[in-house]
Amino acid sequence: MPYDPLKSAGVTPDLPRPDSYWASMHTPASYAPLDANIHTRFAVIGAGYTGLSAALELAEAGQEVTVIDAHEIGFGCAGRNGGFVLKGTGRYTLNAIANKWGEQIALGMRDEFNDAVSLLTSRIQRYGIDCDLQPGPYLKIAHNQKSAIALQAAQEINRSKFASDETFVSASALQEHINIQHAFGGVIQPGLALNPLKLVDGYAKACHRLGVRIVTNTPVTNIANTGSGFELHTNSYKVCAERLVIASNAYTPKMFHPCVDKRQFPVQSSIIVTAPLSKAQRNATGLTRPMMMMDTRMMKYYYRMLPDGRLLFGGRGSVSAGVRGDASSRRRLEQAMVASFPALRDIKTDYFWNGWVSVSLDNLPRIMTDSNHKTGYAMGYCGSGVSFAALAGKRLAQRMLGESVDTRLPLYQDGLPIYPFAGMRRMALRALYAWAKLAE
């Protein structure tokens, strides 16, 4: 059975790794399961970007840290995402943040988003992480006239208020970059992409070198608060920890800890990767060099040219995990790709896989600790976490160490809100997908 966070008991080591393009290119280093009862100052649950980034920051500050994952390094989103390095997280644009919380807060959030990308690139350099970092243009593509007008207006605000480096291009100017159908204009800015599995492997190796203990294939099945600390139960041994970091994201078991239970909604995102484009296909589509693209649909499609000339194309997956849903998600992605690039109608899809994205009720992640800084968590990135989870892990570690963060920002103010009628989330998602299809 494939993993489904709302149905399965939790991630277990016997689950198959995703049959992804990334896994075909790279195998991360492996680390042993827990083989004794241990004591640690900081226990971090989850060896994805958030957990390993928090561990790295704590280790850099001289703390004793143990990272525990239910599976191998990067089994969650970190090892199976699209590899877009985005300047942002959640689902708010800076202008929407300004309208809701005011311009000063939006500027503070902009700084956090920029810091996230700088942190990522500086760590890649500092720790010599080979993750195929690939610069190239990032295009936001309007899928109808109304979106093109909105995109242009947003770009003007982003430039004037938030000093962004975006440029609006008309539909005809866009065709100079890429020969795409049903495009009504777009915004271009410098972008970055990478191999996400190599990145998470690099984080783990950096942690390991700094003395972080990493245990894998060890699901935490229960968290007991002992008053002075925590006892983490696994199927074999126990981890006694003074402080606890929860970084299990959308892969968190259903009932795990009150600070995260029912506070995020795991939503599936799916990806296909084609065979390498032929020269004729590259010329016909304009997909001749590394570039990243995302459209403006409510259920967005995201795609990028990979270094070896394949096209990665992603979008929403099915509501629950299963073979039937996979087949229709794959077909939907292939059809959307061919609708955008008719020259790819005969291309083979070599890879298809899914992952669970953590969506918060109010579309904003949180990086929170309790008042004693003994328990902390960060999640709810809504599908944008390659750069932001690095910053979230760092800020989480800083908060756990009692250091100050900019608590004016809504990221740090209160916990993730609880989903009311949590059991109805999937019914609501089905309705949303049906509505989004009509709205296209």
Ligand SMILES: Cc1cc2nc3c(=O)[nH]c(=O)nc-3n(C[C@H](O)[C@H](O)[C@H](O)COP(=O)(O)OP(=O)(O)OC[C@H]3O[C@@H](n4cnc5c(N)ncnc54)[C@H](O)[C@@H]3O)c2cc1C
């Ligand atoms: C298909 C897809 C495409 C995406 N594309 C992009 C993109 O292009 N750009 C972008 O910015 N973001 C993208 N994202 C989102 C991004 O990948 C995530 O936001 C990010 O990886 C979150 O990292 P994380 O460390 O918080 O969580 P994860 O990487 O999900 O790690 C959580 C870990 O917790 C472990 N775990 C869970 N339960 C337990 C337990 N009980 N005991 C021990 N361990 C446990 C899991 O095994 C897992 O390894 C995408 C996501 C998906 C699914």
